[in-house]
Amino acid sequence: MTEEVRDNREEQAREIAGRLLTEGNVDGVLALLHVMDHVVPHLFTSREELAHLNISGHYPVAGVAERLLRRWDNNGRIAVIARGCDERHLIELAKKKSVNLDRIKIVGLACTVDEAKDCHCVRPFPTEVEVGRSVGKVDYLDHFALGELIRMDIAERRKFWTQIFDRCIKCYGCRNVCPLCNCEDCRLEEARWVRVGEIPPEYPSFHLIRAVHLADKCVGCFACERACPMGIPLGKLHQLIRDYLQSVYGYEAGRDPDERSPIQIDVGIGPDVLQGLRRGGED
Amino acid sequence: MKTEDETKETRASEIETDVFQPRVAVFHCRWCLPDEENVRSFLPAEVAKRASFMKLNCTGRMEAEFAVKALGAGYDGVLVLGCQIGECHYRTGNEQAWKRLALLSNILALAGVYPERLGVHWADPFDEGTTKRIVNSYIDGLLAIGPFK
Structure with missing residues (x-):
């Protein structure tokens, strides 16, 4: 440019x-x-x-x-x-x-x-x-090496994320910069949900509580990733979660103010919705 | 002086304590499985001893954060037992839970947690045999992947 x-x-x-x-x-x-x-x-x-x-x-x-x-x-x-x-x-x-x-x-x-x-x-x-x-x-798959994370098996991902999450200094920059993280009471500050005043935060609670909370709201702006002083690739994690909602429900956050999140409303339960869920040892 | 048999027995019990027994957080619905002792009986005795039981008004109350918190707090697995689809006391609570847990299962896999740690079964209260079998195969899965921390 x-x-x-x-x-x-x-x-x-x-x-x-x-x-x-x-x-x-x-x-x-x-x-x-x-x-x-x-x-x-x-x-x-x-x-x-x-x-x-x-x-x-x-x-x-x-x-x-x-x-x-x-x-x-x-x-x-x-x-x-x-x-x-x-x-x-x-x-x-x-x-x-x-x-x-x-x-x-x-x-x-x-x-x-x-x-x-x-x-x-x-x-x-x-x-x-x-x-x-x-x-x-x-x-983005062409550009941003997300494929690498997808190709890893679970144990490799565990190693990858524990190393990365261990860098976290709990500055709450990811939460503060995010316009959609606007709950008045934040679970990431409550002793009931996370250990307060300790770094690094315990795996996986701290980061995954935020991830599940934002899963169907994140619009993929990568502000959290840019705000992070420790270089934790939170945006990439969220992008992959967005991909899941897109592939299963065809839902993308931020498209239309009248479109509701399939996680929050009654959309019925077709077999395609169950993709990715392992039911307790069912054969 | 111990007899040979006694020594064998001591060894056997020593070995048994070394065997990994998963800690499981069980969330169960109060409508189909109101009795905690009953739910306990679905689990192998050793696992039931270390398990925690949380009775929910409906699995629709089951937030993904509960499971994440349980894993962070040292549990090796989270088991959700609720009514069969179509049988929910609040009509669709279990369907809502299912969507949420399916999403969570995907997030766990992305973040490096075996999604098998999350077990979900919609139980038929009149078919305890099936419930027990499924819960046991879920526990077998946990045994195969080992402790979380």
């Missing part, structure tokens, strides 16, 4: 944000602000600020949008410059009734191929692209 294209996307984003602010349909535009060589999420409310709008940074802004709208009165309305993952986050939050999508105008931002590779993203584009050009669906 060339600098020229990036500038072009940024210009496009500024132009759309400027127009939205002038028209006055929204109270602000949530996007990333370039400040002192960093990017931070920021609610742009005036055209002057837009010169520092940044679109190349990675930060899941959906959580910020949720908290922002929750604190405001019910009339506030914002626009969000959202990548594919940000949009899927917002849709999942809407399913949990954490945000009201009527109060959000999504400005779709398409990621570049490099960005998609960087995030291991399968679907680096929102439903409606307004900024940039969609690079289409990515087959």
Whole structure:
């Protein structure tokens, strides 16, 4: 990707944000602000600020949008410059009734191929692209050596994951960065569920409690993996779980606010649903 | 001075204590299997001694986290016993549990835990022979894969 294209996307984003602010349909535009060589999420409310709008940074802004709208009165309305993952986050939050999508105008931002590779993203584009050009669906198996994990047998995976999970310093970065990890009481902090104040966390409780809790909500943004200071490939684990739900139920989180998770609703129980479950020694 | 037979016996019991006996967390439904002693009788005596029994109002209450926590807390296997599909007191509780446990089984396999550690059986309360046979073959599976920790 060339600098020229990036500038072009940024210009496009500024132009759309400027127009939205002038028209006055929204109270602000949530996007990333370039400040002192960093990017931070920021609610742009005036055209002057837009010169520092940044679109190349990675930060899941959906959580910020949720908290922002929750604190405001019910009339506030914002626009969000959202990548594919940000949009899927917002849709999942809407399913949990954490945000009201009527109060959000999504400005779709398409990621570049490099960005998609960087995030291991399968679907680096929102439903409606307004900024940039969609690079289409990515087959991650070609790119990201997930095949290696699939080819391992159970004992090898055990060795792989125990070594990796042992690095965990329990910083809760994976949980904090995830817009969908927004439970008020978190089981990962409760002594009833995990050993508190001890590192490394016990295998497999700590990481698998989070994995099962997010299994049908994760939209595959890889923010947890990027946030992890110890390089634990949590995103890859979640990607494989997403694959399971896709193959068994044809379900993908974050696609449609009206689509409910098959794990949470009554979908009947066809034989294909049972795939992967070993029933107690049945012959 | 011990007789030869006595020495043999001591050895036999020593060997037996060395044999791995799995610790199992058993979650059972209160509608089809309300009696804990009854559930206990399905397990081999040695395993039943170390097992923990949790009575659920319905297997629909069975969260995947329960099983994960049990494995983290030192159990070698998690066994879920509930009503047969179609017989749930709350109509579909066991189906909901099944979807969740199938998902969990997949996650366990991905994370390097033998999915055989998770046993699920929908028991017919009038056919204890079958339940016992299936539970025992589940335990055999645990014996074959060995301790978790």
